[in-house]
Amino acid sequence: MKVVATLALAAAAFTLAAPASAQFAKPEDAVKYRQSAMFIMGQNFGRIGAMVNGKAPYDPAAAATSAEIVAEMAKLPWPGFTANTDKLSQKAKSEIWVDAAKFKEASERLQNAAPKLATAAKTNNLDTLKTAFQETAGACKNCHDNFRNQ
Amino acid sequence: MKVVATLALAAAAFTLAAPASAQFAKPEDAVKYRQSAMFIMGQNFGRIGAMVNGKAPYDPAAAATSAEIVAEMAKLPWPGFTANTDKLSQKAKSEIWVDAAKFKEASERLQNAAPKLATAAKTNNLDTLKTAFQETAGACKNCHDNFRNQ
Incomplete structure (x- = not known):
């Protein structure tokens, strides 16, 4: 019992003292983080899409707010794709870890497009927003x- | 059958044409949004807490990044507390909707504290970060x- 308690404490200490690069206490948190x-x-993005596709009235302020959030969110999921999560989500294909360079490139394409979407949304010009939306959607x-598995 | 299809189409059209204030297609999305x-x-916030409480090494750059994310996230949950979600999560107390003014005040306290945390984190001074962390934690x-139910 004492050994178990000691081991548990040691494990807790390890977790707490882990470097910043080991950002998640458990793999499930990493999955939840990226999915969130x-x-x-x-x-x-869907809200902007509805405006761009004429399915919702164009609301420049709402579009700008949403685009800003898209740009912020575009930075976040990637640390959540830790190697120890490769079996935890049926949506995430194994190619993420098998071809990590290609996945990184794909993630960077989004991270390049999303700030442009935020800039475009601030112009209050629907055509400009449409162009940037298409690039981000791509x-x-x-x-x-x-x-991603469909 | 034709009536059902027509009603379904009408419902879809309503959803798609809903004003920006009706941000969520379904109440479950609102809950998931705020929880995310x-x-x-x-x-x-936990990563900063570990540094502030001496349970992880102080990493000024990581703290600044996390504080910036905290400040961005602090803006987001509130539209997710729509009236039609009051029974959907056991964590959310009914007081949120019963005393909406007090809840708004509480949410604004966070939205005031979080940007100060982001500013404090950029000073690279652990004591400054600690003070701002405590205010945000409060x-x-x-x-x-x-x-919130515990």
């Missing part, structure tokens, strides 16, 4: 096609 | 004590 960021991003699709 | 933001915020606790 993707969900918030998707919700906001980055989403490229990554999903290659690295 | 809270989770990302909590993870990053805002979290105040809201959780009053509006």
Whole structure:
């Protein structure tokens, strides 16, 4: 019993003293983290999409807010794709870890496009927003096609 | 059957044409949205907490990144507390909707504290970070004590 308690304490100490690069206490947190960021991003991207596709009235202020959130979210999911999560989500293809360089490139394509979407949304010009939306949508699709199970 | 299809189409059209204030397609999305933001915020706040409490080495750059994310996340959960979600999460107390003014005040306390945390984290001074961390932690606790089931 005492040994178990000691081991538990040692494990806790290790977790707490882990370097910043080991950001998640457990792999499930890493999955939840990346999925949370993707969900918030998707919700906001969808709101812009509805405006761009004429399915919702164009609201420049709302579009700018959503685009800003998309740009912030685009930075977040990637540390959540830790190697020890490769079996935890049926949506994440093994290619993420098998072809890590290609996955990184795909993630960077989004991270390049999303700030441009935020800038475009601030112009209050629907055509400018449309162009940037398409570029960002292309980055989403490229990554999903290659690295996400449908 | 035709009536059902027509109604379904009408419902879809309503959803798609809903004003920006009706941000979520379904109440479950609103819950997931606010919980996602809270989770990302909590993870990053926890990382700063570990540094502030001496349980992880102080990494000024990582703290600044996390504090910036906390400040961004602090803005997001609130539209997710829509009236039609009051029965969907056991964590959310009914007081959120019963005493909406007090809940708003509590949410604003966090939204005031979080940007100060981000500013403090950029000073690279652990004592400054500690002070701002405590203020933000107080805002979290105040809201959780009053509006969240443990």
